[in-house]
Amino acid sequence: IAGITQAPTSQILAAGRRMTLRCTQDMRHNAMYWYRQDLGLGLRLIHYSNTAGTTGKGEVPDGYSVSRANTDDFPLTLASAVPSQTSVYFCASSDSEGHSPLHFGNGTRLTVT
Amino acid sequence: SQQGEEDPQALSIQEGENATMNCSYKTSINNLQWYRQNSGRGLVHLILIRSNEREKHSGRLRVTLDTSKKSSSLLITASRAADTASYFCATVPSGNTPLVFGKGTRLSVIA
Numbered sequence: 001i002a003g004i005t006q007a008p009t010s011q012i013l014a015a016g017r018r019m020t021l022r023c024t025q026d027m028r029h030n031a032m033y034w035y036r037q038d039l040g041l042g043l044r045l046i047h048y049s050n051t052a053g054t055t056g057k058g059e060v061p062d063g064y065s066v067s068r069a070n071t072d073d074f075p076l077t078l079a080s081a082v083p084s085q086t087s088v089y090f091c092a093s094s095d096s097e098g099h100s101p102l103h104f105g106n107g108t109r110l111t112v113t
Numbered sequence: 114s115q116q117g118e119e120d121p122q123a124l125s126i127q128e129g130e131n132a133t134m135n136c137s138y139k140t141s142i143n144n145l146q147w148y149r150q151n152s153g154r155g156l157v158h159l160i161l162i163r164s165n166e167r168e169k170h171s172g173r174l175r176v177t178l179d180t181s182k183k184s185s186s187l188l189i190t191a192s193r194a195a196d197t198a199s200y201f202c203a204t205v206p207s208g209n210t211p212l213v214f215g216k217g218t219r220l221s222v223i224a
């Protein structure tokens with residue numbers, strides 16, 4: 001089934017550790033996004049990529065990095081996790097930047113202790 | 114900062130009733146989209162309305178857009194228990210910036 005795959009589904013991580021959240025799509029979409037969802041705050045954009053080889057910062061980029069080496073993969077890295085990064089992380093894609101509907105993965109629930 | 118704000122934050126209705134959710138936004142937009150999120154799942158796109166459109170229908174969904182008031186509404190008619198979910202509006206500001214989401218309305222439909 002075409003769509004977005006995120007891994008892991010959930011993770012408990014000690015503060016200070018490095019963690020990469022994986023996101024793969026098989027729809028050949030150009031644009032990909034990472035959002036975090038926190039209770040009472042809705043979804044906030046962390047980083048995005050309009051096409052392979054380019055990335056951009058969203059509303060809350062600090063403490064996170066991304067890369068877009070190819071069309072299908074868009075990993076999100078926390079270099080040194082902190083408790084405030086405890087959240088549910090959603091990866092999404094669309095076939096053009098900004099104007100098309102987003103397709104979402106089912107999220108990664110991350111707890112930083 | 115949040116572009117869209119949904120109202121109400123939570124809504125509880127009986128099965129068969131209509132549910133109306135509102136969204137207000139701050140800046141000019143290219144289009145406005147509504148999404149649904151079931152508990153523990155990712156968001157699913159419901160409907161997109163462009164800035165030059167005033168109303169759009171999809172099955173039991175009806176979306177209106179008033180660009181002069183910078184507001185939109187999502188109407189779900191003849192609601193079902195399966196409609197229980199959170200609903201989010203998201204706007205595409207003018208230009209090629211990514212979608213900005215509101216905080217959502219949590220809808221509970223009681224059978």
